[in-house]
Amino acid sequence: MLLEVKNLYFNYQTDKPLFQNLNLNVDEGQIIALVGESGCGKSTLLSLIYGLIDWQGGDILFEGEKLFGPKGNLVPGESQMKFVAQNYDLMPYGTVYDNVGKYISNINLKEKKAKVEELLDVVGLTEFAKVIPKNLSGGQQQRVAIARALAVLPKMLLLDEPFSNLDFSRKFELREKLFNYVKENNLSLIISTHNLEEVLPWADKIVVLQQGRLIQNDSPKETYENPYNDYVARLLGEVNIFTEEEKSQLNLKKTNYFPHQIKIAESGVEATVSDSRFAGSHYRNKLLINDKPIIIYTDEFLEGKVNLKFL
Numbered sequence: 285m286l287l288e289v290k291n292l293y294f295n296y297q298t299d300k301p302l303f304q305n306l307n308l309n310v311d312e313g314q315i316i317a318l319v320g321e322s323g324c325g326k327s328t329l330l331s332l333i334y335g336l337i338d339w340q341g342g343d344i345l346f347e348g349e350k351l352f353g354p355k356g357n358l359v360p361g362e363s364q365m366k367f368v369a370q371n372y373d374l375m376p377y378g379t380v381y382d383n384v385g386k387y388i389s390n391i392n393l394k395e396k397k398a399k400v401e402e403l404l405d406v407v408g409l410t411e412f413a414k415v416i417p418k419n420l421s422g423g424q425q426q427r428v429a430i431a432r433a434l435a436v437l438p439k440m441l442l443l444d445e446p447f448s449n450l451d452f453s454r455k456f457e458l459r460e461k462l463f464n465y466v467k468e469n470n471l472s473l474i475i476s477t478h479n480l481e482e483v484l485p486w487a488d489k490i491v492v493l494q495q496g497r498l499i500q501n502d503s504p505k506e507t508y509e510n511p512y513n514d515y516v517a518r519l520l521g522e523v524n525i526f527t528e529e530e531k532s533q534l535n536l537k538k539t540n541y542f543p544h545q546i547k548i549a550e551s552g553v554e555a556t557v558s559d560s561r562f563a564g565s566h567y568r569n570k571l572l573i574n575d576k577p578i579i580i581y582t583d584e585f586l587e588g589k590v591n592l593k594f595l
């Protein structure tokens with residue numbers, strides 16, 4: 285086991301603990317998506333693991349050795365890890381090239397150059413090598429910080445919302461290259477995100493935090509098929525939530541259904557189409573079951589009355 289968080293107890297204010305008995309294990313080479321709504325504790329957990337803040341109880345072990353937080357390190361942060369926080373902390377007067385190469389030794393300059401160039405390609409900033417951070421957009425600065433963190437091949441990489449400042453097309457490109465790089469180099473990664481869909485295809489495990497409680501830790505498929513509660517289901521994307529009463533009235537198996545889990549059928553629950561809108565790869569339809577609005581996706585435009593089957 286590379287990282288073990290055992291019975292972690294942490295609070296900012298003494299009367300209200302954020303983490304109580306939090307447990308988390310990360311294997312070598314594993315990609316963990318850390319998700320939860322804003323304020324649930326994602327950034328705090330990453331900062332604790334990296335050793336930027338002190339915790340009050342429990343243990344954090346890395347390769348079986350206990351970590352001691354800020355008091356255990358002369359330079360902030362654990363040496364075997366790299367953390368890209370939401371403030372990127374770049375050298376303002378160094379170029380993109382200098383920033384990415386900051387932690388790479390100067391002994392072999394040819395090797396260093398090749399490494400920096402490889403990383404600039406991973407984050408799509410090759411043509412910005414000579415630019416200084418203040419002349420970059422927020423998203424570009426974020427990518428410089430990611431490249432700099434990758435440069436030393438840490439055993440564990442901690443990324444806090446790494447795609448938050450990127451536009452759609454950049455996000456897809458960076459995502460693909462970043463996760464491939466992480467996998468090829470067998471790095472362990474904990475990546476926090478608001479948007480699970482962004483990381484789902486690459487994550488080995490999804491760890492869900494709700495107000496500081498770790499409520500689910502499963503593979504993406506298991507999480508998708510069996511979200512622990514409606515909060516988890518909502519984090520996975522657009523979802524229809526039913527009350528217990530609606531569930532029994534409609535004879536449903538569960539309280540949450542993703543739009544693709546409700547299909548048009550010959551017979552079944554009757555619904556009226558309220559609107560049907562073109563949404564790119566599908567039509568997004570709002571239907572009413574009695575007065576209850578639900579969303580389903582179809583290949584075709586819908587109108588009138590339909591019957592529904594819940595998968």
Ligand SMILES: Nc1ncnc2c1ncn2[C@@H]1O[C@H](COP(=O)(O)OP(=O)(O)OP(=O)(O)O)[C@@H](O)[C@H]1O
Nearest residue numbers: 296297302320321322323324325326327328329478
């Ligand atoms: N320095 C601090 N002092 C006191 N409370 C804090 C501090 N930093 C964060 N908190 C509180 O701790 C809780 C967890 O915050 P944290 O930043 O870890 O959440 P998060 O899940 O990363 O949120 P986001 O997705 O918005 O970044 C929040 O209620 C926040 O208000």
